[in-house]
Amino acid sequence: MFETTRWGVLKTAPERPIGLDSIQDQVKQKLLRFGLTFNIMIVGSSGLGKSTMMNTLFKSKVNRWMASDTSQEPIIPPTVEIKTISHVIEEKNIRLKLSITDTPGFGDHVNNVKCWEPIIKYINDQYQHYLSEERRIERKPRIPDTRIHCVIYFIAPTGHSLRAIDVECLKRLVKVVNVIPVIAKADSLTLEERQAFKNRIRNDFERNGISKLYPMLHKGLEEDEFQKNKAIKNQLPFAVVGSDQFMSIKGTPVLARKTRWGTIEVENPSHNEFPQFRDMLLRTHLHDLIDTTAEVYYEHYRRNQLQLVQDGDS
Numbered sequence: 001m002f003e004t005t006r007w008g009v010l011k012t013a014p015e016r017p018i019g020l021d022s023i024q025d026q027v028k029q030k031l032l033r034f035g036l037t038f039n040i041m042i043v044g045s046s047g048l049g050k051s052t053m054m055n056t057l058f059k060s061k062v063n064r065w066m067a068s069d070t071s072q073e074p075i076i077p078p079t080v081e082i083k084t085i086s087h088v089i090e091e092k093n094i095r096l097k098l099s100i101t102d103t104p105g106f107g108d109h110v111n112n113v114k115c116w117e118p119i120i121k122y123i124n125d126q127y128q129h130y131l132s133e134e135r136r137i138e139r140k141p142r143i144p145d146t147r148i149h150c151v152i153y154f155i156a157p158t159g160h161s162l163r164a165i166d167v168e169c170l171k172r173l174v175k176v177v178n179v180i181p182v183i184a185k186a187d188s189l190t191l192e193e194r195q196a197f198k199n200r201i202r203n204d205f206e207r208n209g210i211s212k213l214y215p216m217l218h219k220g221l222e223e224d225e226f227q228k229n230k231a232i233k234n235q236l237p238f239a240v241v242g243s244d245q246f247m248s249i250k251g252t253p254v255l256a257r258k259t260r261w262g263t264i265e266v267e268n269p270s271h272n273e274f275p276q277f278r279d280m281l282l283r284t285h286l287h288d289l290i291d292t293t294a295e296v297y298y299e300h301y302r303r304n305q306l307q308l309v310q311d312g313d314s
């Protein structure tokens with residue numbers, strides 16, 4: 001495009017680019033230098049396969065070369081305390097430090113009142129830790145990030161509706177963190193049951209005001225992002241199957257579960273929705289989950305804390 005001025009004919013953008021595309025390279029350089037930190041937490045009732053899912057996520061990404069020696073696999077004991085395991089994944093020179101925090105299942109006790117409290121406390125403690133670091137006079141150039149970027153919430157495959165304990169827990173979690181719900185042990189449902197259960201759960205979310213599940217549909221999104229997120233929302237909760245055992249399928253070791261009716265391959269999209277779920281979590285929405293944590297949930301926490309301090313001073 002040309003523009004005639006007092007000084008002659010001037011070329012205007014985009015013919016005279018200023019090289020904005022180099023920003024992409026700069027961002028990549030920064031990623032190469034510092035790497036990314038991504039923290040996931042797995043929450044839900046006891047015995048739904050949370051610890052297995054932690055191993056599934058790691059094994060499907062980290063140590064595939066462990067191949068099919070499954071005979072030595074120990075049986076996973078019930079989780080009794082909040083515990084974090086980290087691995088560094090390296091792909092095309094970009095380092096991702098993936099941490100997964102496993103939590104004890106709740107709902108075992110006669111009295112389940114406030115069973116979500118240790119989980120909410122853990123999430124807030126990480127925000128507090130970050131805030132304290134940020135407020136130091138001598139700050140670290142890069143504050144170690146232990147903030148939880150996403151909670152994977154496990155729902156029992158009852159086929160009925162959302163349990164009261166899940167409603168109570170989810171209502172509180174969505175106020176402080178990104179939450180992605182999944183239906184656990186989806187191999188126990190037929191395809192029709194799975195779809196009917198999903199519809200029922202989505203109705204339960206709506207009826208109970210649990211609308212802030214991830215991904216959010218807000219006005220700041222581009223049209224195509226909005227449509228993609230809408231499609232994901234319509235697929236929630238992902239119906240997943242977990243396994244930390246490799247089995248040989250046509251000579252290739254794959255994560256799978258053997259049932260009486262055959263072998264369910266964890267990473268086969270026609271067998272369950274783990275592949276779509278993992279794709280969203282670790283590929284298409286990873287950065288957005290990190291940004292949303294910083295810009296929405298941590299920001300909310302930070303503001304409240306600083307307000308409390310200010311109110312205390314006045």
Ligand SMILES: Nc1nc2c(ncn2[C@@H]2O[C@H](COP(=O)(O)OP(=O)(O)OP(=O)(O)O)[C@@H](O)[C@H]2O)c(=O)[nH]1
Pocket residue numbers: 045046047048049050051052053076077078079080103104105106184185186187188240241242243257
């Ligand atoms: N059918 C089926 N069983 C599963 C699946 N995932 C895990 N399991 C089994 O469920 C049992 C409990 O698994 P865990 O991973 O220990 O469950 P958890 O939720 O961590 O249990 P707690 O720590 O006690 O809350 C184990 O026998 C697993 O092999 C699944 O997707 N389908």
Ligand SMILES: [Mg+2]
Pocket residue numbers: 050051052077078079102103104105
């Ligand atoms: Mg466990």
